[in-house]
Amino acid sequence: MKHRATWLFAILLVIALPLSLLAGRIWLDPWSTPNAAVILMELRLPRGILAIVVGAGLGAAGAAMQGYLRNPLADPGLFGIAPGAALGAVLALFLGLATAWLLPLFALAGAAGAMALLALIAGRTGGIALFTLAGMMLASLAGALTSLLISFAPNAFAVSEIVTWLMGALTDRGWHEVWLAAPLTLAGIVCLTRAGRGLDALTLGEAAARSLGIQPVQLQAWLIAGVGLTVGSGVAVAGVVGFVGLIVPHLVRPLTDRRPSSLLVPSALAGALLVLVADALCRILPLVTELRLGIALSLLGAPFFLALLLRMRRGMA
């Protein structure tokens, strides 16, 4: 009962992964499709695992952010880490350095820069309001710098390359992205679970949380590290994938006892499931070019979220 949501999403994920490996414009039959093993091992499996890694990071980061800000509308993008990572990647594209390794490394550097700035500006006091404002300021600065780079792009091809990358996708990703993102995301989720006790205490407000022995500066450090590692590595390998961090904790919360700490792991699993399924849908849809994952999630997420809000409103009335 207590881990109901964890089990539910873990089981769904175990069912969804093999299905997603077979799914595509051409459905794979492991016994008859030529080169099935190569397609599976070199294309679809790393892509599926990467979807799980990126989704898990975004789901857990969203749950932690909502717990920290005590606000169900908080999203991992709010801290400026995702925009910072995006800026790094766009810089790599702008400089023509967007190789398979350099682009994610630039993005990680961008995320690290945003984390360092956040820690520098807000980290000493541990106050939540200052932290949030600093994050929003960073997000808007990184967004402006990204736009600036796009407007200075040397040619139309570069612009299109940057804009397409920003939409987020898992197309043509391979094992090296998995090796890059998976350990960082895992480390990030561990950091976020370390923040769980503090997030639970914050349910009662900042003063009560401190009276329960929570150290705001320490809590903030775990959170910056956790969100930075999960979201930073996610953006580094998949571009900007919105909505997951916002909607997943909403979906999961009613299935838990609503304490922020009990939301973290199920949100990671549900986020993994959502991105995995959305990415498989992107592959299946019979469109001229493959639908970008970021667009698909927003198309899927926005109406869903709206329906959820309307249902919640009816429930409250």
Place this chain on the structure above:
Amino acid sequence: MLEARDIAVTLGHHPALHGLSVALEPGTVTAICGPNGAGKSTLLSTLAGLLRPDSGQVLLDGGALSGLVPRVRAKAIGYLPQSAEVAWDVSVDSLVALGRLPHGDAAGAGAAAIEATIAALDLQPLAQRPVSQLSGGEKARALLARVLAGQPRWILADEPLAALDLAHQLALLARLGEAAQRGAGVVLVLHDLALAMNHADRVLVLEQGRLAADGPPQEALSEAVIARVWGVAARWLGEPGARALATR
């Protein structure tokens, strides 16, 4: 013993407490009274170790409070803030279990303390209910239970009775009185002078960050003190233990 020694606290640029000294005894109910802005909440937060004084220090059993690891301090001092904020719609038993956070044993040895506190505050029928479905009085009881579940030696509560009806005020005071009888030091910020007069063992009256009166309620809340500190002409009516304040 919880002791403030010559503490001065500044909030922003505004001096809130000026060199205040007070020593509180365990096993008693102390009420902190005073007009708005007198520094009551500031004193309570400082005694709870949440605000660090600019000068002077707070001592717990003779040792500096600021020298304690936050979790150790949290085990000794339970603090109930004025705001009844509960950000997520958790159930009453999850809320009460938060009181065990400093001990880290809500799922283990602390479960008995949580259960006992829920029973002591008559919250059993509500244990599974989400806090959004509680009345104001029930929520106040659940929030107090959260503090009591940690079994702190000191219970510091900032206006725990505000927004409660008379019956709930008395019920909560009775629970706090029981905690004091079991040996806990109870310190309450109270606005209702009659409740302080009838239920506190000792009253501290603050005025502009200084101690204006300190002693048994009948002395610290005498008509003369009320006239001087609050600027209100008032008379106590009734018997000791059941006093009412008449104002013109």
